[in-house]
Amino acid sequence: MSTDIAAAGSGSGPGPGSGVIHDIGYRTYSGERVGRLGIVRSLYWHSLRSAWGLGRGPKAKVVPFLALVIMCLPAVANAFSVSRTGVRAIRYDEYMHQFQLVLVLYLAAVTPELISRDIRNRTLPLYFSRPLRRTDYPLAKVGALITAMLVLTAIPELLLYIGTIGSLHGGSEVWDETRSFLPGLELAIVYSIVFGVLAALLSCYTGRRAFATGAVAVFFFGSWVVSSAMVHLTGYREHYHHSADGSGYFVKPDTPGIGPKISGLLNPANLLEGMKEWIVGRAPDNADVPYPGSFGVVYLVVLVAVCALAFFLLMRRYQKASLL
Amino acid sequence: MTTATTSTAGAAVPASASAAVIEASGLTKRYSGATRGAVTALDGLTLSVPAGVIGLVGANGAGKSTLIKILLGLLAPSSGSAAVLGYDVVDQAERIRTLVGYMPEHDCLPPDVTATEFVTHMGRMDGLPPTAAKERAAESLRHVGLHEERYRLIGTYSTGMKQRVKLAQALVGDPRLMLLDEPTNGLDPAGREAMLDLIERIGSEFGISILVASHLLGEIEQICDSLVAIDSGKLLRAASMAAFTKASAVVAVEVDEGTAELGAALRAAGLSPARDGRALLVRLGATDAEADKVYDAIRDAVADLGLPLNRLERRRHRVEELFADESFELDDRIDIGTEDFEPRGNETGAASTTGTATGSETDDEH
Numbered sequence: 022m023s024t025d026i027a028a029a030g031s032g033s034g035p036g037p038g039s040g041v042i043h044d045i046g047y048r049t050y051s052g053e054r055v056g057r058l059g060i061v062r063s064l065y066w067h068s069l070r071s072a073w074g075l076g077r078g079p080k081a082k083v084v085p086f087l088a089l090v091i092m093c094l095p096a097v098a099n100a101f102s103v104s105r106t107g108v109r110a111i112r113y114d115e116y117m118h119q120f121q122l123v124l125v126l127y128l129a130a131v132t133p134e135l136i137s138r139d140i141r142n143r144t145l146p147l148y149f150s151r152p153l154r155r156t157d158y159p160l161a162k163v164g165a166l167i168t169a170m171l172v173l174t175a176i177p178e179l180l181l182y183i184g185t186i187g188s189l190h191g192g193s194e195v196w197d198e199t200r201s202f203l204p205g206l207e208l209a210i211v212y213s214i215v216f217g218v219l220a221a222l223l224s225c226y227t228g229r230r231a232f233a234t235g236a237v238a239v240f241f242f243g244s245w246v247v248s249s250a251m252v253h254l255t256g257y258r259e260h261y262h263h264s265a266d267g268s269g270y271f272v273k274p275d276t277p278g279i280g281p282k283i284s285g286l287l288n289p290a291n292l293l294e295g296m297k298e299w300i301v302g303r304a305p306d307n308a309d310v311p312y313p314g315s316f317g318v319v320y321l322v323v324l325v326a327v328c329a330l331a332f333f334l335l336m337r338r339y340q341k342a343s344l345l
Numbered sequence: 346m347t348t349a350t351t352s353t354a355g356a357a358v359p360a361s362a363s364a365a366v367i368e369a370s371g372l373t374k375r376y377s378g379a380t381r382g383a384v385t386a387l388d389g390l391t392l393s394v395p396a397g398v399i400g401l402v403g404a405n406g407a408g409k410s411t412l413i414k415i416l417l418g419l420l421a422p423s424s425g426s427a428a429v430l431g432y433d434v435v436d437q438a439e440r441i442r443t444l445v446g447y448m449p450e451h452d453c454l455p456p457d458v459t460a461t462e463f464v465t466h467m468g469r470m471d472g473l474p475p476t477a478a479k480e481r482a483a484e485s486l487r488h489v490g491l492h493e494e495r496y497r498l499i500g501t502y503s504t505g506m507k508q509r510v511k512l513a514q515a516l517v518g519d520p521r522l523m524l525l526d527e528p529t530n531g532l533d534p535a536g537r538e539a540m541l542d543l544i545e546r547i548g549s550e551f552g553i554s555i556l557v558a559s560h561l562l563g564e565i566e567q568i569c570d571s572l573v574a575i576d577s578g579k580l581l582r583a584a585s586m587a588a589f590t591k592a593s594a595v596v597a598v599e600v601d602e603g604t605a606e607l608g609a610a611l612r613a614a615g616l617s618p619a620r621d622g623r624a625l626l627v628r629l630g631a632t633d634a635e636a637d638k639v640y641d642a643i644r645d646a647v648a649d650l651g652l653p654l655n656r657l658e659r660r661r662h663r664v665e666e667l668f669a670d671e672s673f674e675l676d677d678r679i680d681i682g683t684e685d686f687e688p689r690g691n692e693t694g695a696a697s698t699t700g701t702a703t704g705s706e707t708d709d710e711h
Contacts, residue, residue: 047488047551050481050519054472057439063469076462142455147514150417150447151470152439345419 061157064148068165072131073172084130085173091123092177100184107188113181113205114297115305117174117212121290124212125241127173128166128220133233135162136221141228145344159225159339163332167217174209178202208297215289215328216241222331225338241289248288249309255280257311277311285310286323296320364431365393366522366554367416371425374411374578386411388578389425394556395585397570398548401558408578409558410450413524416556417447430521443472446515450526450558453511456500460486460510463499464517471518478517485513488551489543505536512543522554523547529564541568594636598643599624599656610646624656 055063067076074082099110111119139145148158182202186195223240224233258274285295291310298304299317313320338344372390377383387408403409414420416429418438427434429441455463461482468478468485486495489509494502499510508528515523528544529537545568548555559565566572572589574581598618600607608625611618616639618625627643629636647654 047547048484049552050473050477052477053474054443055474056472060470060472067466067469078457138455143449143451143453144455146419146449147447147453147467148470149419150442150445150449151467151518152443152472153470154439342420345414 057152057154057157060151060153061161064153064158064161065165065168068135068162069168072135072165072169081134085127085169088123088127088130089173089176092120092173093180095120096177096180096184099181100187103185104188109185111181112305113178113202114208114301116178116181116205117208118290118294118309120177121212121245122242124170124173124216125238128170128216128241129234129237131169132166132220132224132237133230135166136224137228137230137233140225140344141230145339149345155339156336159221159335163218163221163335166221167213170213170217171210174213175206178205178209181205204297204301208293211293212290215293215324218328218331218335219289222335222338225335244288245290248284248286248291251284251287252281252291252310255284257281257284259307259309259311279316281311282313282316282319285313286320289327292320292324292327296324364396365428366396366430367394367399367427367556368392368429369412369425369427372412372415372422372427373424374408374415374420375423386578387415387422387575390575390578390580391425392573392580392583394571394573394583396554398545398568399554399556400562400565400569400572401556401575402562402565402572403558403560403575403581405560407560407575409560409575410526411578412575413447413526413556413558416524417442417445443518444521446518446520446523448511448515448523448525448528450530452507454499454507457498459497460491460495460499460502460506460513464495464510464513467514468517473518481517481519482513485516486510488516488547489513490539504531505533505539508532508536508540509543512540516547516553520553522556524556524558526558527560528557529559529561537564541565544568594629595626595660596629596639596643597621597624597626597656597658597660598647598654599658600647601653601655603650603652606650607646607652610650611642614642614646616642626660629659 070076071081073085074080095111095116102108102110117124139148145158149155182198182205186198189195189198219240220237223236227233227236255278257277257280261271261273264270264272282295285291294308294310295313296317298308298310299313299320304310304312369390369392372387373385374387375383375385390408390412401409401412411420415422415427415434418434418441421435430444432438432440432444434441458466464482464486465478468482469475471478473481483495486492486509489512491506491509491513494506499507502510508531512525512528515525525544529540532540541564544555544557547553548568548570557565557569562572562574566586566589569586571583571585573583598607604620604623604625608618608620611625611627616627618627620626627639629639643657
């Protein structure tokens with residue numbers, strides 16, 4: 022009775038205790054064991070799969086793949102538009118900022134599953150009673166989340182690139198296209214890291230799925246509304262606008278003061294947008310965030326500081342004995 | 346770092362099976378809570394327990410869970426030291442955790458996966474490669490008695506089945522030692538019985554040492570090889586079960602009439618009989634020679650008085666009475682640290698009757 026399944030095992034051989042005379046069914050495991058890093062890798066991979074609903078029910082796949090389809094639509098539309106008319110539908114470096122709400126939607130659905138679930142079910146003690154260290158668990162989780170985000174951000178950029186070069190002629194055109202594609206890809210990576218770390222932090226304080234979803238959605242969307250509103254309230258105009266004196270004339274936007282630049286710091290997407298403009302050295306004509314000029318270094322510092330703080334808080338959260 | 350550790354569990358096990366699996370020396374844990382004030386969860390615990398099934402008894406809040414978490418290296422002791430399977434809990438916690446399976450007291454299972462998926466995943470977290478994790482998950486679940494049910498979502502399980510899954514996930518990594526925190530929690534009497542049988546089987550047949558924490562001594566004493574009793578973080582006693590039962594063996598003498606005369610005669614013979622319903626309980630000595638003398642004295646007394654002897658029966662006295670007081674007071678039965686004392690139906694012991702015993706004259710040989 023007891024050896025039917027065990028006998029098929031390749032890794033588990035008969036242990037020293039269960040011999041010929043007294044085979045009682047239990048087999049010790051003397052096969053290979055992966056070390057701590059192997060376990061972290063395994064947890065990372067397991068989490069990455071769950072972030073895309075793989076290995077879970079059909080319902081878990083709806084939001085991730087819906088988000089991916091929405092993200093890819095502009096790239097697909099671009100392929101058609103470039104091949105028919107030669108007009109680009111969207112720029113590489115605007116893609117993430119314009120479709121950040123899809124990223125937020127994805128994170129709001131997936132982070133609770135990845136992070137809050139084990140807190141709610143109190144499964145964490147089972148992980149921590151295994152060879153994993155306290156920091157290994159959040160590292161694997163946030164790594165998986167960032168990678169999952171990378172799928173969502175890099176695939177559309179890649180589709181955009183492929184769809185465009187399909188209609189190009191000549192190596193130099195393809196080379197120019199590649200040179201504008203690579204910053205887009207870099208942005209996809211940065212967006213994945215920043216959004217991933219922040220969403221993981223927002224989810225790790227609650228076991229309630231709805232709270233985590235709400236926290237992620239409210240933080241990213243709310244701060245974006247506040248930041249963008251502040252940018253305008255403090256005087257920034259990205260387009261020609263009516264002159265304030267009632268004369269009916271359209272006037273060119275002013276050079277923005279410090280107000281709009283500070284307001285741009287208040288939201289991760291705007292922060293990234295401002296930093297990108299600073300690194301590129303100019304802002305697009307209709308940019309949501311004003312070109313920061315020399316203030317751009319503040320954008321970079323704030324971005325690095327926020328990410329480092331979020332990462333630190335995330336790691337510290339899993340040191341807490343109350344999670345046991 | 347342990348990046349490429351492809352060691353086997355067996356190689357890391359100390360060679361001698363009789364070596365202490367758990368050792369502690371002056372182990373102390375204090376929580377310095379800002380709101381609730383400082384709490385001493387463990388207070389100078391010193392013990393050494395050999396392999397086998399180890400009972401850890403104490404009231405709720407006595408420090409059982411704290412001790413287990415320290416043994417797993419999840420909590421750092423405030424002072425003192427402890428070792429599990431020969432490894433220090435502070436310096437070699439990772440090593441310990443590769444060799445130990447832990448079953449928490451509380452619910453810890455995700456409802457939305459099947460038992461197979463969950464235990465397989467936990468096997469991976471023990472460092473098993475994918476195929477081995479699958480096989481061992483299937484085996485573990487079969488060992489704990491989950492067969493076709495293991496393909497159902499855990500959320501649909503009864504409490505008893507969930508407890509089995511918790512046990513299976515602790516077993517999947519082929520541990521040398523299992524730490525089970527209140528494994529019978531929330532189970533009905535039949536479920537408790539089944540769980541205890543399972544634990545006993547794992548301990549005796551699988552050759553895995555097990556520490557079973559429980560607040561019900563009566564429940565776990567029958568499956569334990571040794572026993573550790575703690576109260577308010579302090580060690581009450583740690584000893585092998587044999588030492589407990591030997592010191593506590595009694596013989597029950599029941600005569601149809603003349604119980605009082607027999608009692609007087611036995612007292613005259615230097616024994617200290619205690620009345621237990623219709624029977625007299627006489628304590629047997631710690632050694633066989635002493636026990637023989639007691640039997641002889643009883644035989645002589647009954648014969649001299651010409652009483653109709655109805656029953657002469659050796660009883661294994663229940664250990665829990667020992668914790669009440671070292672002086673073996675029968676009428677002061679203590680159910681160590683719990684209000685819900687539950688007599689076990691299939692036990693031959695005197696649990697349900699000793700409560701009525703009068704007298705505490707039995708001499709103290711400790």
